[in-house]
Amino acid sequence: MRNESTCISIRKVSKQFGKHEVLKNINLEIYEGEIFGLLGPSGAGKSTLVKELAGLDVPNSGENYIFQKKMPSLKLMERVGYMAQADALYEDLTAYENLQFFASLYGLKGKKQKQRINEVMQIVNLMDHLHKPVSNYSGGMKRRLSLAIALLHEPEILILDEPTVGIDPVLRKSIWEAFYELNRKGTTIIVTTHVMDEAEKCGRLGLMRDGTMIAVGTPEQLKAETNSTTIEEAFLIYGGA
Numbered sequence: 435m436r437n438e439s440t441c442i443s444i445r446k447v448s449k450q451f452g453k454h455e456v457l458k459n460i461n462l463e464i465y466e467g468e469i470f471g472l473l474g475p476s477g478a479g480k481s482t483l484v485k486e487l488a489g490l491d492v493p494n495s496g497e498n499y500i501f502q503k504k505m506p507s508l509k510l511m512e513r514v515g516y517m518a519q520a521d522a523l524y525e526d527l528t529a530y531e532n533l534q535f536f537a538s539l540y541g542l543k544g545k546k547q548k549q550r551i552n553e554v555m556q557i558v559n560l561m562d563h564l565h566k567p568v569s570n571y572s573g574g575m576k577r578r579l580s581l582a583i584a585l586l587h588e589p590e591i592l593i594l595d596e597p598t599v600g601i602d603p604v605l606r607k608s609i610w611e612a613f614y615e616l617n618r619k620g621t622t623i624i625v626t627t628h629v630m631d632e633a634e635k636c637g638r639l640g641l642m643r644d645g646t647m648i649a650v651g652t653p654e655q656l657k658a659e660t661n662s663t664t665i666e667e668a669f670l671i672y673g674g675a
């Protein structure tokens with residue numbers, strides 16, 4: 435069920451890399467308990483925006499707030515899980531050893547650490563591969579292990595940058611089932627994607643193009659407002675095509 439209290443507030447955020455304006459005056463509110471999708475083509479600025487929300491980058495102007503506190507903040511990062519676009523895993527170590535390493539960073543030790551490792555590996559359905567070296571994992575398994583790592587410290591907000599890129603439809607479905615399950619338990623999820631059918635799975639969407647937020651709403655609202663039958667069509671209309 436959706437709770438309307440704001441947990442993320444993006445206020446007049448702009449970002450430049452040199453002369454290139456990658457985010458242009460972005461304003462957005464994300465509510466507690468929703469699955470919010472950032473949809474846009476490659477280069478639209480989605481990763482840049484979510485990196486700022488994860489506390490890994492800062493805007494040139496404007497502010498990002500999480501739970502009414504300004505980012506970046508080390509304290510807030512404990513409440514946020516982030517899965518980057520590229521997997522940051524130690525290939526020579528087993529999945530278990532990778533999880534132990536990241537769990538230690540979060541201050542999870544002993545019995546609690548072991549328990550959380552088992553829980554997150556069950557969520558992503560990798561328990562049978564717990565002691566295999568990551569170098570033996572397929573691309574999809576690595577993405578799921580990255581997700582497990584992002585879940586270790588039980589974050590209230592989960593930020594996922596293209597979590598299912600390069601993953602086959604069957605696995606994608608099982609990963610989305612994991613997202614729904616987490617969301618049902620109260621986790622707010624922000625997911626970036628450029629896949630239209632994935633966008634339809636989100637509660638609300640922010641459509642991004644060339645560093646601009648061109649529309650925000652539920653998939654149904656966006657289609658109705660543009661008289662479209664698909665999100666793809668709605669996107670093109672909002673983009674002025």
Ligand SMILES: Nc1ncnc2c1ncn2[C@@H]1O[C@H](COP(=O)(O)OP(=O)(O)OP(=O)(O)O)[C@@H](O)[C@H]1O
Binds near residue numbers: 519
């Ligand atoms: N560190 C950086 N230095 C210079 N330019 C950057 C940097 N990071 C991103 N950019 C540029 O900013 C623009 C937006 O990139 P970003 O990764 O945020 O887009 P995206 O919407 O996430 O795209 P994709 O789906 O391909 O990841 C791109 O043109 C990219 O080249």
